[in-house]
Amino acid sequence: MEEKKHTPDLKKILKSAAYLIVTLFLIMSFIISAYRIPTGSMERTLRIGDMLLVNKFYYGFRTPDWLGIPFTNYGFDIPWFKTPLFNSVKQGDVVVFKHFDEQMNQWLYYVKRCVALPGQTVEIIDKELYVDGKLFSEFYDTVEIDEANIELKAKARFEDPQIYPKGAIQRGIFSGLGNRDNYGPLTVPEGCYFMMGDNRDNSYDSRYWGFVTEEYIVGKPIMVYFSFDSDYPLTKLWKAVRWERIGYYIQ
Numbered sequence: 632m633e634e635k636k637h638t639p640d641l642k643k644i645l646k647s648a649a650y651l652i653v654t655l656f657l658i659m660s661f662i663i664s665a666y667r668i669p670t671g672s673m674e675r676t677l678r679i680g681d682m683l684l685v686n687k688f689y690y691g692f693r694t695p696d697w698l699g700i701p702f703t704n705y706g707f708d709i710p711w712f713k714t715p716l717f718n719s720v721k722q723g724d725v726v727v728f729k730h731f732d733e734q735m736n737q738w739l740y741y742v743k744r745c746v747a748l749p750g751q752t753v754e755i756i757d758k759e760l761y762v763d764g765k766l767f768s769e770f771y772d773t774v775e776i777d778e779a780n781i782e783l784k785a786k787a788r789f790e791d792p793q794i795y796p797k798g799a800i801q802r803g804i805f806s807g808l809g810n811r812d813n814y815g816p817l818t819v820p821e822g823c824y825f826m827m828g829d830n831r832d833n834s835y836d837s838r839y840w841g842f843v844t845e846e847y848i849v850g851k852p853i854m855v856y857f858s859f860d861s862d863y864p865l866t867k868l869w870k871a872v873r874w875e876r877i878g879y880y881i882q
Contacts, residue, residue, distance in 0.1 A: 663684055663685065663686060663687065664684075664685050664687055664849075664850070665682060665683065665684060665685070665856070666682070666683045666685055666727060666740060666742070666852075667680070667681070667682050667683075668680065668681040668682075668683065668742065670833075671830055671833055672743070672828035672829075672830050672833055672834035672835065672836070673725075673742060673743070673744070673828050673829050673830060673834075674788055674829065674830045674833075675788055675829065675830075676725065676744075676829045676881070676882075677725075677742065677829075677852075677855075677881070678858065678873070678876070679861075680858055680859045680860055680861055680873070681855045681857075681858045681873075681876060681879075682855065682856055682857040682858065682859075683727075683742070683852045683853070683854070683855060683856070683881070684852070684853045684854055684856050685727050685849065685850040685851065685852050685853065686850050686851045686852075686853050687849060687850035688717070688850070689717065689718055689850055689851040690716050690717060690718055690720060690726075690848050690849075690850060690851060691713055691714045691715060691716045691717050691845075691848070692713065692714040692717075693711065693712075693713040693714075693848075693849065694711045694712055694713070695709065695711060696708060696709060696710075696711035697709065697738075713845075713846050716845060716848075720745050720748070720824055720848065721745070721748075722745060722746065722747065722748055722751075722762070723744065723745065723746075724744070724745045724851065725742060725743070725744050725745075725851070725852050725881055725882070726742070726743065726744070726745050726824075726826065726843075726848060726849075726850075726851065726852075727740060727741070727742050727848075727849045727850050727851070727852060728740070728741055728743075728826070728843050728847050728848045728849050729741070729847045729849060730840065730843065730847065733840075740849065741826070741836075742852060743826035743827060743828050743834070743836050743837075744826065744827060744828070744829060745824050745825070745826055746760060746762065746767060746825055746826070746827045747762050747819050747824070747825035748819065748824060749819050749820065749821045749822060749823055749824070750818070750819065750821070751763050751818070751819050751825075752764070752815070752816050752817065752818045752819075753814075753815050753816065753817050753818075753819065753825050754814065754815035754816040754817070755809075755811075755812060755813060755814040755815060755838075756797070756813060757794050757797075757812060757813065758789060758794060758812045758831065760787075760827070787829050787830075787831050788829060788830045788831065788832075789831055789832050790830065790832045790833055791832040794812045794813075795809075795810040795811060795812040795813060796812075796813065797809065797813040798813075799813070803839055804838060804839060805817075805837065805838060805839055805840060805841045806841070811831070811832070811838055814838055819842060820842065822844055822845050823842035823843065823844050823845075824837075824842060824843045824844075824845075824848075825837045825842060825843075826843050852881045853880070853881065854878060854879060854880050854881060855876050855877060855878070855879040855881070856877065856878075857872075857876075857877060858872070858873035858876035858877060858879075859871055859872060859873070860872075860873055
């Protein structure tokens, strides 16, 4: 007697695929998402082409505000809500948030470092950042990288040796409080944060467009899961991958 051959049940396959898609959608919408760094505003901490895993649950639960085709602009806005913060944003945290770019007339995802919390006063004097009148001791200046207590210096980066003098008004600066190198003083309101890029001379940040409110905070970057240098041609794909960046823990 011949055994019956078991053929895959199409309905079961489709049902399993649907469950998988829904599960992945929920994970990427509420818990973990992937983001790519498009600019050099956070160098040396983050490099162009770094791909990040971001914990979207760390600071609070935020439902999706857009529904559409992934990796395209085809979609539409949907109602959303956000819970109060599960963990408070700390000074020195690298944070992913949404901000409306008036130049591009659209909402974009940004990744910057929080340099000042609600109630703190920010001032920049000749490129040096001061918070509440004290020189901001960069939280990422000294990082222990092994048990021998060898230290890696990764101070804020400045690409332009020129310093815009105090009193010089730079076009597009938030509240007209000076320029990128001499700014403020400005006190951060309640429920808001002042964000800056580590690459200070090449960062479009709170100096230009103001504060980030709690409702638009998306999450906390965890690590670089992949990194690709687009300057290399496809024929040198192996060299284009920054193998040493994979698994880099973001501080």
